[in-house]
Amino acid sequence: MASEEMAKIIQRIERLENAVFGKCSNRQAKKDAANAKTKIDFSLNERAFVKRYAVNKSGPKKFTLLLAYLAKGKVGENIRLSDIKKHWNKMKSLLGDFNMSYTDKAKTHGWVDVGGHGVYKLTKEWEQVL
Numbered sequence: 001m002a003s004e005e006m007a008k009i010i011q012r013i014e015r016l017e018n019a020v021f022g023k024c025s026n027r028q029a030k031k032d033a034a035n036a037k038t039k040i041d042f043s044l045n046e047r048a049f050v051k052r053y054a055v056n057k058s059g060p061k062k063f064t065l066l067l068a069y070l071a072k073g074k075v076g077e078n079i080r081l082s083d084i085k086k087h088w089n090k091m092k093s094l095l096g097d098f099n100m101s102y103t104d105k106a107k108t109h110g111w112v113d114v115g116g117h118g119v120y121k122l123t124k125e126w127e128q129v130l
Contacts, residue, residue, distance in 0.1 A: 040053065040068070040073060040127075040130075042069065042073055046087060046090075047091060047094065049065075049069050050066065050069070050095060053065050053130070054094070055094060058105075059096070059099055059101070059102040059105070060103075060105035060106040060109065060111070061111075062095050062096075062102070063084070063088075063102040063106050063112070064111040064122070064126055064129045065129060066088060066095070067084060067106075067112055067120055067121075067126075068122055068126055069087075070084065073122070074122070075122045075123060076115075076121050077121055078120075078121050079121065080118055080119055081118045081119065081120060084120065085098055109125075109128070110123055111126045111128065111129055112126065
């Protein structure tokens, strides 16, 4: 293939990347920006964490995010429902009233799973709530 043809192909690819990904032609930069949005700061205190990530979310998403905070984002970490409720009730002004249907809906979406009677754990899909 002649170098002229190769240069034209490269220009076409760059124009296509600009059209698809915006002016940034580096796909990795786009991925890094998307990953930065989903990075969660577990070092925050629980009220700051809830205010940053859970406000204006549905009940099942709030439940999942509080579970994620208590498990520090570790998939498979068992957390007792009584602990989740205790922390939830401390933050009623931010989270509202706790409803047991939140646990079922979070399970239905695949964000959490049951680790035994009265025990919940995160699944690898939990970050979809963000």
